[in-house]
Amino acid sequence: MSEFTLSDLEKIVAARAKASPDESWTAKLAAAGQTKAAKKLGEEAVETVIAALAQDKKDLASESADLLYHLLVVLNIAGIPLQDVLDELQRRTAQSGLQEKASRPKS
Numbered sequence: 182m183s184e185f186t187l188s189d190l191e192k193i194v195a196a197r198a199k200a201s202p203d204e205s206w207t208a209k210l211a212a213a214g215q216t217k218a219a220k221k222l223g224e225e226a227v228e229t230v231i232a233a234l235a236q237d238k239k240d241l242a243s244e245s246a247d248l249l250y251h252l253l254v255v256l257n258i259a260g261i262p263l264q265d266v267l268d269e270l271q272r273r274t275a276q277s278g279l280q281e282k283a284s285r286p287k288s
């Protein structure tokens with residue numbers, strides 16, 4: 182199983198955003214600005230929905246990868262660390278009380 186994480190990709194996106202737009206898609210999006218990056222995120226979201234509705238698992242995994250990558254680019258441009266998103270998810274999980282149940286050993 183791959184050990185690659187969203188945090189790894191966030192670091193790659195941050196580094197590549199500073200590269201030349203001629204050699205990096207990330208840098209091209211960062212240079213174009215949030216309107217273009219958010220538009221690409223929207224396109225990838227639609228393509229993910231289409232793959233889900235088509236029940237095409239391979240396509241859905243591939244489009245989901247595009248979606249997550251473009252979300253990280255949008256977050257990078259906005260200056261929002263991925264950790265802020267994870268903190269929000271954790272806050273909701275803690276609120277529902279499910280985190281405690283999930284980490285509790287099964288008897």
Ligand SMILES: N=c1c2ncn([C@@H]3O[C@H](COP(=O)(O)OP(=O)(O)OP(=O)(O)O)[C@@H](O)[C@H]3O)c2ncn1[C@@H]1O[C@H](COP(=O)(O)O)[C@@H](O)[C@H]1O
Pocket residue numbers: 190193194197198204205206207208246247250
């Ligand atoms: N995960 C991705 C990733 N997923 C998708 N894409 C790119 O997203 C682009 C979107 O493709 P589209 O066909 O929708 O867009 P397009 O037709 O090229 O552009 P438009 O005309 O629609 O504006 C493609 O160029 C893909 O290569 C990605 N580009 C980069 N990454 C990651 O970012 C890293 C750095 O990439 P660079 O910034 O290119 O060095 C890579 O090593 C990967 O880890």
